[in-house]
Amino acid sequence: MSDARLREEICRYGRSLFERGLTPGSSGNISLRLEDGGWLVTPTNASLGFLDPARISRLDAEGRLLSGDKPTKEIPLHTALYDTRSSARAIVHLHSTHAVALTMLPEIDPRAALPPMTPYYLMRAGETALVPYYRPGDPAVADAIRGLAGKYSSVLLANHGPVVAGDSLEAAVFATEELEETAKLYLLLRNLNPRFLSPEQVADLVKAFDLDLPSHHDHDHD
Template sequence: MSTADENALRDDICRFARSLFERGLTPGSSGNISVRLEDGGWLVTPTNASLGHLDPARLSRLDASGTLLSGDKPTKEIPLHAALYETRGSARAVVHLHSTHAVALTLLPEIDPRSALPPLTPYYLMRAGQTALVPYYRPGDPAVADAIKGLAGRYSSVLLSNHGPVVAGESLEAAVFATEELEETAKLYLLTRNVNPRYLSRAQVDDLVTTFKCEIADPDALDRQCRAPDCPTHGFGFLGGIAREPAED
């Protein structure tokens, strides 16, 4: 990558980050963004930096092993980003936010970790695919990487319990757009969850998958959501970052 191309990418990171911050999608110094470069290294936002006030020249430049080459100290969430790049070969960017509605979604008892949101809109599936939910880990805990790796690259969008969304994309723009779509769909779910909303049918979902190559990581979980939008709380639990249903009495 030429210096001019890298500088343009630095500007893009700061531009998208500022837009996310100014629209209230990640407050204070929360959230982080990374982009994987052609040489296997990364550009990543620094630790304790507001996404609304980034300096392109101070973005952290890492080599392929994660060693800091230039710029400020990188975000503590490096293990999270690294796990997505390792398991999603097509990923070229990762966005992690603390967006309000996506975080709120992770607090609800009825959420299925294999399919955290039902198929409410076509653009949710087209942008984000299905979304996984993993257990809580403290910010920066290397163990979160194991939870992400446990998903085996089947999900491009993941919710961290009590923390926020993390989304991988084939470009920076794609990752940002998918993260925004995830947040808006979480908002829709919270607004409609108690009024028996009408989800997309499985036939409608299949049409989207065929036409737009949407990623469906767990068809069984999707089937249950398409069949029963008014089903009661499931009471799902966690097992090593992947969901398990409680044993029958």
């Protein structure tokens, strides 16, 4: 895909996420890893609803700005996940309501933030890790993401929001949406004693769709 097409894609998905209320104000950011090792990244203080393709930050493989506006200050979240997950081509970070709410509940397992509720959650988002709260700009959040060693494509930052990687921008966006909807389902059903997928049903999905779930690991990551 050409540079121009990729910039258009970032703007199109950004607008779609913003218009559906999935990230308010100038929150949220999107990045794409390019063939030369560089990145396209949404700029700092830019609303995902009103991105200008020409002003998207173009970085080289060392993270230096080549053209466009200054990149988002949250870029360490993205680089930490790219560094540890070689299959990641795109990353979406949002401040989406239900996923943020989920991070504040006391019972959340940091290695499986959501139970296996639907097949599409497992197929698109996999399992989700939760890392502790860090003040915005604290470099320790990147260390926490690196500490997950690339096992998770979706990570929740406590009291902040999801960071989700995909092998394409579309995959990262769809996985983020699936995570948000599953968090919403969890909040709707909390304390109602719902039936989640059984271990046998999860194992069947892992086998049928060759899912790479951290809790069902029988091989090492690349």
